[in-house]
Amino acid sequence: MKKLVLATGNPGKLREIRSLLEPLGIEVLTQAELGIAEAEEPHETFIENALVKARHASARSGLPALADDSGLCVPALGGEPGVHSAYYAGRDGDREMRDRANNNRLAVAMRAIDDRRAHYHCVMLLVRHPRDPEPLIAEASWHGEIAREAAGGGGFGYDPLFRVTGRDCTAAELDAEEKNRLSHRGRALQVLIARLRAEV
Secondary structure, three states: OOEEEEOOOOHHHHHHHHHHHHHHOOEEEEOOOOOOOOOOOOOOOHHHHHHHHHHHHHHHHOOOEEEEEEEEEOHHHOOOEHHHHHHOOOOOOOHHHHHHHHHHHHHHHOOOOOOOEEEEEEEEEEEOOOOOOOOEEEEEEEEEEEOOOOOOOOOOOOHHHEEEOOOOOEHHHOOHHHHHHHOHHHHHHHHHHHHHHHHO
């Protein structure tokens, strides 16, 4: 496989995924570069939403498609924001504005809660063609807790509030290489890459 389409419009995800796939000689195109609109994500599980996105991008591009669906899950909030992580505080504004609003909403929701455990979860899914009956699927989680104060200028999404287990910092304070090594998305993609290599 020399080329695939990435079913996301999130520039942070694109940077992370490209940096992991480029050493394999796989050219990663985005669906935006190909004029493909983002798919609806109507489901309540990460795996269902990832499959919808991958099939949509593959059908419209004629290429293999890679999609991830991921989010932050907070047990004390009943698993929220979960699959609704990107739009937890609504759909107004650009991605940076939504990230700020999402973080503000999460900080307020957690203000009086002592159980601050949280984890990111990622489903990474690749279809070779739109009707692929055997998509490659990999999952990973990244555990931590919700910080009392946001910190760090790196990453995206909830990273400034996600204090990493075993590190005295938030995900937004990690450099890109370390984040790719530790994160839910980086580890899920490594599993997927291993499965791709096994097919060659």
